[in-house]
Structures are given as C-alpha cells and as structure tokens.
Amino acid sequence: MGQRTLRKSKDRIFERISAFFAFLVLALGLLLFLVLLHASLPAIRRFGASFLLSRTWDPVAEEFGALPFLYGTLVSSFLAILMAVPLGVGGAVFINDYAPAWLRKPVSMLAELLAAIPSVIYGLWGIFVLVPVLRDHFMKPVSKHLGWIPLFKGPVYGPSMLAAGVLLAIMIVPFILSVSREVLATVPVRQKEAVLSLGGTRWEMIRISIGQHCIPGIFGATVLGLGRALGETMAVTMVIGNRPEIFLSLFQQGYSMAAVIANEFAEAADLQLSSLILVGLLLFLVTFLVNLAAKWMLERMVRGAGRGDLGK
Amino acid sequence: MKTIGFRRKAVDTGMRWIFYLCAFLVILPLFLIFFDLVAKGAKELRWSLLTDLPRPVGEAGGGIANGILGSFIVTLLTMLWSVPMAVMCGIYLAEYGRGKFASAVRFTVDSLTGVPSIIMGIFGYILVVLPMKRFSAWAGASALTMIFIPVVVRTTEDMLRTVPRSVREAALALGIERWKTTLYIVVRVASAGIVTGILLAMARIVGETAPLLFTILGNQFWQLRLDQPMAAMPLQVFSYAISPYADWHDKAWAAALVLITLVLVINVGARFMTRERK
Numbered sequence: 001m002g003q004r005t006l007r008k009s010k011d012r013i014f015e016r017i018s019a020f021f022a023f024l025v026l027a028l029g030l031l032l033f034l035v036l037l038h039a040s041l042p043a044i045r046r047f048g049a050s051f052l053l054s055r056t057w058d059p060v061a062e063e064f065g066a067l068p069f070l071y072g073t074l075v076s077s078f079l080a081i082l083m084a085v086p087l088g089v090g091g092a093v094f095i096n097d098y099a100p101a102w103l104r105k106p107v108s109m110l111a112e113l114l115a116a117i118p119s120v121i122y123g124l125w126g127i128f129v130l131v132p133v134l135r136d137h138f139m140k141p142v143s144k145h146l147g148w149i150p151l152f153k154g155p156v157y158g159p160s161m162l163a164a165g166v167l168l169a170i171m172i173v174p175f176i177l178s179v180s181r182e183v184l185a186t187v188p189v190r191q192k193e194a195v196l197s198l199g200g201t202r203w204e205m206i207r208i209s210i211g212q213h214c215i216p217g218i219f220g221a222t223v224l225g226l227g228r229a230l231g232e233t234m235a236v237t238m239v240i241g242n243r244p245e246i247f248l249s250l251f252q253q254g255y256s257m258a259a260v261i262a263n264e265f266a267e268a269a270d271l272q273l274s275s276l277i278l279v280g281l282l283l284f285l286v287t288f289l290v291n292l293a294a295k296w297m298l299e300r301m302v303r304g305a306g307r308g309d310l311g312k
Numbered sequence: 313m314k315t316i317g318f319r320r321k322a323v324d325t326g327m328r329w330i331f332y333l334c335a336f337l338v339i340l341p342l343f344l345i346f347f348d349l350v351a352k353g354a355k356e357l358r359w360s361l362l363t364d365l366p367r368p369v370g371e372a373g374g375g376i377a378n379g380i381l382g383s384f385i386v387t388l389l390t391m392l393w394s395v396p397m398a399v400m401c402g403i404y405l406a407e408y409g410r411g412k413f414a415s416a417v418r419f420t421v422d423s424l425t426g427v428p429s430i431i432m433g434i435f436g437y438i439l440v441v442l443p444m445k446r447f448s449a450w451a452g453a454s455a456l457t458m459i460f461i462p463v464v465v466r467t468t469e470d471m472l473r474t475v476p477r478s479v480r481e482a483a484l485a486l487g488i489e490r491w492k493t494t495l496y497i498v499v500r501v502a503s504a505g506i507v508t509g510i511l512l513a514m515a516r517i518v519g520e521t522a523p524l525l526f527t528i529l530g531n532q533f534w535q536l537r538l539d540q541p542m543a544a545m546p547l548q549v550f551s552y553a554i555s556p557y558a559d560w561h562d563k564a565w566a567a568a569l570v571l572i573t574l575v576l577v578i579n580v581g582a583r584f585m586t587r588e589r590k
Contacts, residue, residue, distance in 0.1 A: 007489055014491030015408050021400035022409070022417045025461060029420035032458065035438050036431070090334025098331055107335060114342045116579045118519025120546045121568050124553045125345050128352070128561065170341045177338060201324035231428020233522035234550065258430050258522070265437070266447075266526040280434045284427060291426030 033284070040278035042271060051278060057244040057260075059268075064275035066282065068244045072161065072254035073283075076236060077229035079165025079250070080172055085222050087169070088176030095177075096184045097206055108181070115174035123238030126167045131158045131239055134166065139251045153249040159241035162250040167235050172225040179224055183217030183301060184210070220297035227290040231283060233258035257283045353569030356562045361570070366532050366548070369557050376567045378534050382449070382543040386528060387518055389453040389538065394460045395510060399499075401461075402468025402506075407494050409469075424462040432458040433523035441527060447541040452528030456517045463516070467509025471502040504586055511582035519575045521546035545571045 043051065047064060054065020091111070095104050135158040143154040187209040195205040210218070241253025242263060257279050265276050360375050367374030401421075405414055436455030441447055475498050483493040499506070524530075529541040530551060549571060552564035 011490045014494070015404075018400045018404035018408065019413075021397050022404040022414070024397055025401045025465060026413075026417045026420045028458065028461070029424050031439075032424075032427070032431070032435050035435060039434075039438050087334050087337055090331050091338040094331040094335035098328065099335070107339065110339045110342055113576065113579070114339075116515060116519075116575060117342075117345065118521065118546055118571060118575060120519070120521040120549050120553075121345070121349070121572055124549060124564055124568050125348060127553055128565075129344070129348050173338050201320055203324040203327040204320070206327075227426050231426075231430070233428065233430040238550075238554065258428055261430050261434070262522055262525055265434070266529065277434055277438075280431050284431050287426055287428055288423055291423065295422065 036277060036281040036284055040274055040281045043274040043278040046271065047275075051275070052282075055246060059264075059272045062271050064272065066257070066275075066279050068246050069255050069257040069260050069279060070282075071246050072164075072240060073230055073256040073258070075250075076161055076164040076168060076240060076254065076256060077226055079162065080168035080229045081222060081226055083166065083169035084173045084176055084225055085218075088173045088221070088225070089180045089218055091173070091177045092180035092184055093206055093210075095181060097202065108178070111174045111177050114170075115178075119171065119232060119234040120238075122167055122171055122235040126163065126235055126239040127159075130167060131160075131163050134158070134160075134163055143251055150248045151250050154251060156251050157241065157253065159239050159253055160251050161240065161247075161254040164236045164240040164254065164256070165250070167239055168229045168232055171232060171235060172228050175228060176221045176225045179221035179298070180214075180218055183214050183221065183298075186217070186302070187213045214301075216297055217301035220294050220301060223290055223294035223297065227287050227294060230290065231258055231287050233262050237262045349565065349569050349572060352562070353565035353567075356566035357569060361563075361566055365534065366563075369555075369560065372559075374563070376543075376545060376548050376563070376570065378531065378543040379545040379548040379567070380570070382528070382531070382535065383518055383545045385536075385538075386449050386452045386456065386524075386542065386544060387514060389449060390456040390460055390517060391510075391514065394457045395464065398461045398464035399468050399506065401465045402472065403494060403499065405465070405469040406472035407498070421462045421465045424458065425466070427458075428522075429455075429459055429520055430522040430525075432456070433525060433527055436523065436527040444539065446539065447527060447529035449528050449535075449538040449540070449542045452524050452542065452544070455523035455527045456520060459520060459523065460513050460517050463513040464506075464509055467512075468502075468506050471505035471509065472498060474505070475501045508582045508586045511578055511585075515575050515578040515582065518578065519546055519571060521550055525550075545574075 043064065047054070051064065051066055052070065053067055054063070055067045056063045056065050057068065058064070091107075095107055099107060135156055139152075139156045139158075139160070139162065143152050143156050146152045147154055191212075192205050192209055195208050196202070200208070236256050237259040240256055240259055242255055242259060243253035244255045244260070245253075247254065261276050261280055261283075264272070268276055360373055362375060362380065363377050364373060364375035365378055366376065401417065405418060408414070409417070432455040435458055436451040440451035440454050444450070479501055480493055480498060483497045484490065488497070524544050524547055528544060528547075530547040531541045531543045533543075535542045545567060549564050549567045552560045552567060555561070555564075
C-alpha cells in the first residue's frame with residue numbers, strides 16, 4: 001500500500017513539474033502583452049486615439065502619430081496578398097492536380113526552402129537585385145506612360161511601396177501554397193471523379209471542387225499570409241524607403257510599423273520610445289486578431305471536411 | 313456543339329498553362345536568390361572571412377568571425393533554457409493536457425507563433441536591456457526564446473500524440489511507472505520528431521535579425537561576456553547591406569552566403585532525419 005501511494009505521488013510530482021513549465025509558457029505570453037501595454041502607457045495617455053490618426057512623426061517636437069506606418073503596413077501587405085494568393089493557390093493546384101508524381105515532392109520541398117530563407121537575406125537581395133530591376137524595367141517605363149494615374153506617379157527612386165509588396169509576396173507565397181495544398185487535399189476524390197465521369201474537363205473539375213469546398217480554407221490561408229506580411233520587418237525595412245509620409249503612388253517611398261521600430265528603437269528614449277512600443281502593441285494586437293481569424297476559418301474548414309467524411 | 317467543345321477545351325488548356333506558370337513563378341525566386349548569392353558572395357569567400365574580425369571601410373580582407381561566434385553563443389544560450397521548458401510544456405499538453413488550463417496554454421502558444429519577431433525584440437529590451445542598462449547577449453537570447461518556445465512546444469505535442477496508445481499500455485502493463493513511461497519510452501519513441509522540431513526552430517533563430525537589432529545590438533570585436541553587446545551574423549549582413557560602401561556590400565553577400573548555407577544545412581539535415589525513419 002505504501003509503495004503504491006509512493007508511485008502515485010511520483011507520478012503526481014512529474015505531472016506537477018510538467019504543468020509548471022506549461023504555466024511558465026502561459027505566463028510568458030501574458031507577460032509579453034502586459035509589458036507592451038505598460039511600456040506604451042505614457043504614449044497612450046499623451047496621444048490617445050489621435051495616435052492612430054495623426055500623420056506627424058516628429059521626435060524633436062515630441063509629436064507622434066502612427067498613421068503613415070499603419071498606411072504603409074496595410075498597403076504593402078495588401079499588395080503582397082494580391083500577388084501571392086493567385087500564385088500560391090495556383091501552385092498548390094499544380095502540385096495537387098497536374099504535377100507528375102516525381103515532381104510533387106521536389107516542388108513542395110523547394111517552396112519549403114523558400115520559407116526557410118532568413119528575411120535579412122530577402123532584404124539584401126531586394127536592395128541589390130529586385131529594386132534596381134523593378135525600377136529600370138517596370139517603374140520607370142510605367143510612370144513615363146501611365147504617370148497620369150495617381151498610383152503610378154513618379155518620381156521613381158527604387159525603394160518603394162511596390163518593391164516592399166513584391167518582396168513580401170515572394171516571402172509569403174510558400175505559406176499560402178502549403179496551406180492551400182492541405183485545403184485542396186480535403187476535397188473528396190469521389191467528387192472529382194464524378195465531375196470527370198460526367199464529361200467535365202480537368203479545369204471544370206478543379207473549379208467545381210474549389211468552389212464547393214475550398215473557398216473558406218483558401219480565405220484562411222490568405223489571412224494567415226496577411227498576418228505574416230503585416231509583421232515582416234527586415235525585408236520591408238530594407239526596400240520600402242523609410243519615409244514617414246503618405247503617398248498614393250505605389251512607386252514612392254513608404255514606411256511600415258515594423259520598420260519604424262527597427263530603425264528608431266535603439267536610439268529612442270522617453271516619449272519616442274513609448275510611442276514606438278505603442279506601435280509595437282498595435283502591431284501585436286492586429287497580427288493576433290488576424291491569426292485568430294485565420295485559425296478559426298481553417299479549423300472550420302477541417303471540421304467541415306470531417307463531416308463530409310462521415311457521410312461516406 | 314463543336315464550338316462549345318472547342319471553347320471548353322481551349323479554356324482547359326489555358327488554365328493548365330496558368331497553373332504551370334504559377335508553380336514556376338513560386339519557385340523561381342529561390343533560384344534567382346541562390347544564383348545571386350553565389351555569384352556575388354563567392355568572390356569574397358575565403359578562409360579569412362570565417363576567421364578574421366571585421367575591418368574598417370577601405371581595408372581589404374576582414375571577416376565575420378565574431379558574428380559567427382556571437383550567433384553560436386546566443387543560439388546556444390537560448391536553447392539551453394528553452395529546450396527543457398518547451399519540451400516539458402509539450403509533454404504536459406500531450407500527456408495530461410485536458411481542461412481549461414491546457415487550452416489556455418495552447419491558445420497562448422498558438423498566439424505566440426504568430427507574433428512578429430520584432431515584438432520579441434521589444435520584449436527583450438524592456439525586460440533585460442532596461443534593467444541591466446546595456447545591450448547584451450542575455451537580452452538577445454531572451455528575445456529569441458519567445459520565438460523558439462512556441463515552435464518546439466507545438467512539434468513536441470504533435471510528435472507525442474503520434475505515439476500509439478499501445479506503446480504506453482505495454483509499458484504500463486510491464487509495471488513501469490507512468491512518469492518513467494512518458495519520459496523514457498514515449499518521448500524516446502517520438503525523439504526523432506522532437507529533435508527535428510528543435511533543429512528547425514534553431515535554423516530559424518540563427519537567421520533572425522529583427523529581435524537582435526536592439527537586444528544584442530552587434531559588436532565589431534570579439535566578445536565572450538554575456539552581459540555585453542555581441543555580434544551576430546544576420547546583424548552583420550544587415551549593417552553591411554545598408555552601408556554606403558561597395559566593398560561592404562560584397563561582404564554582405566559573402567556573409568549572407570555563409571548564413572544561408574548554415575541555415576539550409578540545419579534545415580535540410582533536420583528534415584532528412586525524420587524522412588529516414590519513415
């Protein structure tokens with residue numbers, strides 16, 4: 001009897017120890033939020049909601065507003081999504097429905113490697129390869145002929161909202177591709193065969209199966225990609241131009257929330273530091289909500305697919 | 313009838329080529345980046361790059377040895393406390409984790425995975441740099457911890473869940489205590505997967521730059537003291553790249569080539585490990 005209680009208590013101790021570490025992780029997450037909130041309080045007290053609406057970012061006058069960074073973050077991420085979603089979903093369809101068996105693994109492995117490249121290397125490549133190429137072969141000719149459209153107005157320097165969007169698109173495509181692949185894989189094979197046996201073409205089969213099954217999942221993949229794009233720091237900092245103003249033209253410079261933190265944090269103090277941390281807190285909350293939404297959508301998708309299996 | 317058939321066929325062929333093109337465009341940047349890294353980085357790639365300290369602008373030669381050492385130290389330091397914490401947390405979630413507390417932990421872990429890494433830099437700054445009043449390797453490691461832990465918790469939990477019930481039941485039936493079963497049998501069965509997860513997370517933090525910008529800050533010299541600013545490879549790539557000097561740009565490419573080689577070796581090695589097992 002005594003031995004048995006001893007054994008039980010040892011198990012209990014082990015469980016307690018592991019629970020303690022789980023608690024530590026939970027505490028770290030809470031601590032992160034509280035630390036950000038606490039350190040940004042001075043800026044919140046000073047500026048309140050006007051922080052979100054003001055365009056001034058003036059460390060000398062101690063006037064801080066985050067609108068240019070919010071704008072830059074949203075526009076560059078939106079551009080990235082615009083390019084990355086069709087490519088990522090298209091690539092996923094290729095791997096799922098067109099690629100010969102021997103090509104599937106290599107293609108998805110290469111996409112995974114793309115996700116493993118450190119973002120500072122994307123930035124380096126962005127500065128020295130992507131930006132000059134975009135500037136000379138795309139932005140200059142386009143602004144020359146279509147410069148009357150506000151979105152394509154010059155002057156063209158190179159570092160720009162567009163460059164940030166393209167680079168971000170390259171960086172988030174692997175995530176969108178791999179999530180889309182998982183989503184596409186939930187389409188029942190029977191349904192695909194049914195479309196083909198009715199005389200549908202392969203494209204019709206894909207269109208119908210995506211339309212019926214995958215829209216919420218692909219939307220989830222998109223939102224997940226958006227979450228990554230919003231917080232990406234190094235690559236954006238290196239190519240966006242870092243100018244705290246709002247230009248409608250995609251060919252002109254911009255700034256992003258993550259980039260302003262990266263550039264100014266080490267030398268900031270007092271109210272500027274607090275304002276930068278408030279920018280960080282906003283970024284934290286936005287990415288948190290975006291990821292939550294993506295997770296919710298993808299989970300619903302998986303559950304939906306599960307119900308479909310039950311029907312078999 | 314015939315025209316409709318032709319149209320459908322044309323659309324089908326057109327879409328086929330569009331999908332081929334998408335896959336090509338997704339992969340293309342990988343080759344472009346590698347091509348440029350090798351083309352521009354290889355000429356600066358000599359032994360002295362790996363063994364020398366950085367030199368001032370205009371002086372030939374010089375290397376990134378202190379950055380390699382710094383990256384090594386700060387990664388090791390991070391893993392020293394993160395690995396036990398993350399693996400134990402993963403064990404808790406997989407073996408005991410039911411109820412509200414466990415779902416709160418899971419939710420935290422999921423949320424932390426999506427937090428931009430620069431925010432972890434702010435975290436390290438406020439918690440370590442401000443009280444210590446200086447940038448340090450400790451601060452860098454505390455920021456990297458926040459990136460490392462959620463990834464490893466998740467993979468540990470997932471891997472432990474793939475261990476069949478029968479393994480646990482067999483061990484318990486032999487009269488082995490439950491905690492020993494978990495620690496010495498279940499964890500061991502899943503160990504290849506857990507180690508893979510740890511290596512993948514390690515490959516990630518080796519390349520992280522943003523959280524290090526204002527935690528370990530960077531250093532031009534050797535530094536072994538953990539309470540002082542320290543160099544790191546990704547920081548060197550960054551500061552060389554944004555400098556206005558052409559010969560520093562060359563060094564940025566060379567350092568990037570070294571960095572990516574390291575990251576990919578760890579990454580591919582880790583994947584290879586689990587593939588072997590299957």
